[in-house]
Amino acid sequence: MARPDPARQNPAHYPHRTTIQTRFQDxxxxxxxxxxxxxxxxxxxxxxxxxxxxxxxxSGHRWLVARVEVNYLAEAYFPDDVEIATGIGEIGNRSWQILSAAFQKGVCVATCDVVIVMSASGGLTTLPDNFRAGLEANRVG
Known part of the structure; x- marks a missing residue:
């Protein structure tokens, strides 16, 4: 498997970052x-x-995970925290990607690509315009 695009391994390209503690049980x-x-x-x-x-x-809409792909690039260790940078990738008519990268001590240790679909009571539905605008505002750069 090819390594992800180098831009995906730079936390500055993502609009959102969060730090999560690792646990011994991990x-x-x-x-x-x-x-x-x-x-x-x-x-x-x-x-x-x-x-x-x-x-x-x-109201009446749900988000469903359709696919998850994790690429492991390096080993991660306890007790160091993991910083995960996240943003939006491709946006379709009824689905969108959430792209993330995990960093430990400044090194990208993994990436994660998730496809989310929007569902309503009658099945899959198109993304409302204002919802799409919110996604667009949080694209990975």
Missing amino acids: LDVLGHINNVAMAALFESARVRFNRALELSGW
């Missing part, structure tokens, strides 16, 4: 943060990012 037998724990760190950062966007509250 370690595998080799002493580094295991893949399941890294996915959970990305999930926590994604939830914080979504809350910071203040785009929730769409």
Whole structure:
């Protein structure tokens, strides 16, 4: 697998950053943060990012995770915190990407690409214009 674009490995290209503490229980037998724990760190950062966007509250609409891809670039360790930078990637008619990168001591240790789809009671639905504008304002640069 090819390494992500170097721009994805620069926290300055993302509009949102959050720091998450690692835990001893996140370690595998080799002493580094295991893949399941890294996915959970990305999930926590994604939830914080979504809350910071203040785009929730769409009555009758739900956001569903359609795909998650994590690329591990280097080992991460306890007890150092992980800084996760997050922003919006591609925006479609009914879906959008949330792109993240995890950094420890300034080194990009992993990237995560998530596809989210918007659903309403009748199934998938198009993104409302003002919702799309909120996503556009938070694109990865």
